[in-house]
Amino acid sequence: MANNFLRRVDLIFDQDCNFKDVLKSTYQRSNDDIINELLESGLKGRGGAGFPTALKWKFTSEQADVEKYIVCNADEGEPGTFKDREILFKVPLKVFGGMAICAKVINAKEGFLYLRGEYRFLLPELEKQLAQFQSILDELKIDFHIKIIMGSGAYICGEESALFESMEGGRGEPRNKPPYPTVSGFRKKPTVINNVETLVYSFMIFRYGAHKFKELGTADSRGSKVFSVSGDTPKPGIYELELGMTVEQFVEEFGDGDTKAVQVGGASGFCVPRKRFKDTIIGFEGVPTGGSMMLFNSSRSMYNVLHNYLEFFEEESCGQCTPCRVGCQQLKLGIEAVKRGERHATYLEQLQKLAQTMKITAKCGLGQSVANSFFSIVENFKEEMIY
Amino acid sequence: MTETKELVKRLADKHGRSRESLIPILQGVVQEERFISSETMTEIARELDISAATVYGTATFYSFLDTQPRGKYVIRVCKTISCSMKGKHLIMQELEDLLKIKVGETTPNKKFSLLETNCLGWCHKGPAMLVNDEAYTELTPEKVREIINEYMNK
Structure with missing residues (x-):
């Protein structure tokens, strides 16, 4: 590989892993010891928000409630993200294993995996793997059970509190925070909710030790990450890469020679234009991502890209709070009006104010993050919005 | 018993009758009939002893829970x-x-x-x-x- 910084890693999909041994040895350790190792690794949530995993586990473990839960968030809906599907397809035992270790730490007897409706075809094989997992737990005399719950086509259910509402049989409408899930989650009980990838990394940290994970990445973004690469690239697919690369390094590897922009983090993420490739780091110190990396070459209209995202948000907004319900519609109608020449180009500034208002006032991450792609696309590709 | 009643009862026997059973039951109806009619929603409400508005609210939220007739x-x-x-x-x-x-x-x-x-x-x-x-x-x-x-x- 010409680009020597872009290091391919093989932690997640490594098949050479004695599942039972890792589980057994980890279960022999004290909870404090487990939390400290995870803390030491620097692992942050891989779903996009990046909360330190060890702290989630620790806060939940400190709650006095008898009933607590571990939930695996497999409601992967961010445009351009498909890594969780691949992980669940290839290494489901490691996901279950991560849940089992968390269950020990927080003292949970029940775990749930919330799988998006679009991935129902994975269910028969997952159930089979789950049965194998349960028999291993029986052998080790571990009292913990996992149930798979199916979603039904709603992006917003990837938001943790909306996911709990959905699991409880309601509309997937996010709750007010605080309280956070570590205090009041599923059934209003303390709950750890982790992304699929986060749980696998947790499991692998207990296999290899925190040091191996910590060797990779940067101070703010430790370890490696599974990236979903799509768009104008000769090699779309799933790649596990060390964190800390710049967009330029990424484009050197995955671009088609004519990349004009990279959307990092999906529709709710940020658009990085060519002039910023060099100084933008992919990670928590630069542009964070749940793994979605979409490349656009110079043949693409960024107006169409933004319009597609806004249409997505308009449909997927749960409609509960006004800034998001009305804001998404108005942003879409607004850029359409500018494009048709019915509104002057300065109207874009008003729309940016609206996006900013949504960032401050929307109830959950969906409405708050619309501004990310809106600002980064409108600011960097203004001409394409107007002409 | 009508067909709808039978289907709802069968699904409730399988998934339970708590509020948490609602979405699995609705999904079961869609798997078998491809959509959830208002008659079915009323029947589910009766079987789970919750209001029909609650069933309607949940059913209409999810894009895969069709509430109008669909093909096979x-x-x-x-x-x-x-x-x-x-x-x-x-x-x-x-x-x-x-x-x-x-x-x-x-x-x-x-x-x-x-x-x-x-x-x-x-x-x-x-x-x-x-x-x-x-x-x-x-x-x-x-x-x-x-x-x-x-x-x-x-």
């Missing part, structure tokens, strides 16, 4: 950006020509419904679509013709 095979074509860039409109055109219906419609023989959907998670292999639960990727108009032919003969 529901086709959902991904319209999100990566698939759109890889020629999703050609796939849609082909499907409309083959089935002689527009997006949102169901064929007169109730065999196919044609819908659009948001990101299916196959961005690296677009364009993609679902036929009921089955995913089809890297579609071309020819491939679509083969797939639909197969379903037509089922």
Whole structure:
């Protein structure tokens, strides 16, 4: 590989892993010891928000409630993200294993995996793997059970509190925070909710030790990450890469020679234009991502890209709070009006104010993050919005 | 007992009668009948002892819980950006020509419904679509013709 910084890693999909041994040895350790190792690794949530995993586990473990839960968030809906599907397809035992270790730490007897409706075809094989997992737990005399719950086509259910509402049989409408899930989650009980990838990394940290994970990445973004690469690239697919690369390094590897922009983090993420490739780091110190990396070459209209995202948000907004319900519609109608020449180009500034208002006032991450792609696309590709 | 009553009772026996059983029951209805009628919603409300408005509220929130009649095979074509860039409109055109219906419609023989959907998670292999639960990727108009032919003969 010409680009020597872009290091391919093989932690997640490594098949050479004695599942039972890792589980057994980890279960022999004290909870404090487990939390400290995870803390030491620097692992942050891989779903996009990046909360330190060890702290989630620790806060939940400190709650006095008898009933607590571990939930695996497999409601992967961010445009351009498909890594969780691949992980669940290839290494489901490691996901279950991560849940089992968390269950020990927080003292949970029940775990749930919330799988998006679009991935129902994975269910028969997952159930089979789950049965194998349960028999291993029986052998080790571990009292913990996992149930798979199916979603039904709603992006917003990837938001943790909306996911709990959905699991409880309601509309997937996010709750007010605080309280956070570590205090009041599923059934209003303390709950750890982790992304699929986060749980696998947790499991692998207990296999290899925190040091191996910590060797990779940067101070703010430790370890490696599974990236979903799509768009104008000769090699779309799933790649596990060390964190800390710049967009330029990424484009050197995955671009088609004519990349004009990279959307990092999906529709709710940020658009990085060519002039910023060099100084933008992919990670928590630069542009964070749940793994979605979409490349656009110079043949693409960024107006169409933004319009597609806004249409997505308009449909997927749960409609509960006004800034998001009305804001998404108005942003879409607004850029359409500018494009048709019915509104002057300065109207874009008003729309940016609206996006900013949504960032401050929307109830959950969906409405708050619309501004990310809106600002980064409108600011960097203004001409394409107007002409 | 009517057919609806029987179906709802059978699903409630399987999934339970708590509020948490609601979505699995609704999903079960869709699996069997492809949509949830208002009669079925009322019956579920009675069986679970919750209000019909609650059932309606939950059912209408989720895009895969159809509340209007659909065909035996529901086709959902991904319209999100990566698939759109890889020629999703050609796939849609082909499907409309083959089935002689527009997006949102169901064929007169109730065999196919044609819908659009948001990101299916196959961005690296677009364009993609679902036929009921089955995913089809890297579609071309020819491939679509083969797939639909197969379903037509089922």
